[in-house]
Amino acid sequence: GQGSLVPVPMERTVVLITGCSSGIGLGLAVRLASDASRRFKVYATMRNLAQKERLLECVRGCHASTLEILQLDVTDPLSLAAAAQRVQERRVDVLVCNAGVGLMGPLEICSYQAMKTVFDVNVFGTIGTIQTFLPGMKRRKAGKIIISSSVGALQGVPFNAVYCASKFAVEGLCESLAVVLQQFNVHVTLIECGPLNTSFLANLQSTDAEGSALQVLDSQTRALYSQYLQHCQSLFRDAAQDTEEVLQVFLEAIHSPCPPLRCFPTQFFMPLTRLKLASPDGSEYIRAMHKFVFAATEAPSNQADTSESNPAVREQGTGLE
Numbered sequence: 515g516q517g518s519l520v521p522v523p524m525e526r527t528v529v530l531i532t533g534c535s536s537g538i539g540l541g542l543a544v545r546l547a548s549d550a551s552r553r554f555k556v557y558a559t560m561r562n563l564a565q566k567e568r569l570l571e572c573v574r575g576c577h578a579s580t581l582e583i584l585q586l587d588v589t590d591p592l593s594l595a596a597a598a599q600r601v602q603e604r605r606v607d608v609l610v611c612n613a614g615v616g617l618m619g620p621l622e623i624c625s626y627q628a629m630k631t632v633f634d635v636n637v638f639g640t641i642g643t644i645q646t647f648l649p650g651m652k653r654r655k656a657g658k659i660i661i662s663s664s665v666g667a668l669q670g671v672p673f674n675a676v677y678c679a680s681k682f683a684v685e686g687l688c689e690s691l692a693v694v695l696q697q698f699n700v701h702v703t704l705i706e707c708g709p710l711n712t713s714f715l716a717n718l719q720s721t722d723a724e725g726s727a728l729q730v731l732d733s734q735t736r737a738l739y740s741q742y743l744q745h746c747q748s749l750f751r752d753a754a755q756d757t758e759e760v761l762q763v764f765l766e767a768i769h770s771p772c773p774p775l776r777c778f779p780t781q782f783f784m785p786l787t788r789l790k791l792a793s794p795d796g797s798e799y800i801r802a803m804h805k806f807v808f809a810a811t812e813a814p815s816n817q818a819d820t821s822e823s824n825p826a827v828r829e830q831g832t833g834l835e
């Protein structure tokens with residue numbers, strides 16, 4: 515159905531989303547472009563237009579008037595400027611900064627190039643995207659900036675040091691902006707996603723952790739990293755959320771007249787998150803996170819049963835409830 519009987523509303527909400535080739539970005543673009551009221555005009559952007567088939571398949575060609583796909587590499591200022599030029603309405607009401615990449619592994623073997631990519635995309639890419647559309651929002655005294663953030667933006671996660679550093683940076687950016695932007699009726703919202711069933715893990719920047727690089731590490735770090743990988747597998751298997759569930763939280767933020775600075779699609783990590791405030795010196799958090807990640811797989815003799823789900827994840831959540 516073309517939905518052609520539904521008239522296109524006079525004043526539509528213009529939404530621009532980065533990183534729409536897969537995962538959250540793709541899902542959100544599809545949901546908004548398919549909205550029965552046709553009240554959204556979605557600019558779904560991706561750095562490589564050769565990847566647009568998946569998105570087109572999901573919307574099945576019925577959304578000529580609600581969806582436009584644009585090239586946008588958030589690390590390329592020219593690409594950002596060109597995409598902004600192609601927004602016909604000359605305004606973006608809702609900007610979704612979603613493009614992001616992960617990096618996992620012991621810090622000693624994270625290559626400079628991989629770390630630089632993570633910061634280029636997650637930090638400078640997000641800053642550049644906001645810089646591009648912020649002046650218009652301030653001028654109109656209206657707008658929403660929604661960020662695909664992470665539980666790892668609020669608390670350190672072992673073997674995700676560089677990824678967390680980049681996501682922490684975006685928290686500082688947005689919290690700082692929010693203080694000023696409330697004067698302009700511009701709302702900044704960080705969606706603090708937990709583990710999600712997207713291509714995110716498959717798309718991690720490589721640390722060469724399977725290759726020879728790991729061999730230069732001390733055996734204790736290697737053992738801890740292998741425990742972490744088991745924990746991570748169990749966590750994604752037992753606690754990962756469906757993208758649809760998380761998209762609901764993005765939609766609520768888009769629909770709300772005054773969305774908060776932070777939204778939490780999952781309460782799973784809340785006990786750990788709270789420890790940071792309850793114990794500002796950090797010791798409680800470090801102890802609890804260590805227990806959460808390493809306790810269930812501590813002894814090497816236990817490693818046989820870790821092919822099963824991590825019992826700490828399955829039965830106790832973070833173990834702090």
Ligand SMILES: NC(=O)c1ccc[n+]([C@@H]2O[C@H](COP(=O)([O-])OP(=O)(O)OC[C@H]3O[C@@H](n4cnc5c(N)ncnc54)[C@H](OP(=O)(O)O)[C@@H]3O)[C@@H](O)[C@H]2O)c1
Nearest residue numbers: 533535536537538587588613614662664707709710712714
């Ligand atoms: N999945 C999780 O467990 C999880 C948890 C917490 C937070 N998040 C955050 O959620 C966001 C979306 O991730 P996802 O789970 O949907 O994973 P995903 O499927 O890997 O999506 C990431 C998207 O970012 C795009 N991207 C990477 N570099 C880019 C660049 N330079 N310019 C423009 N786009 C770029 C990717 O495009 P290409 O296809 O071209 O690489 C892809 O479309 C990320 O910011 C991530 O940090 C995810």
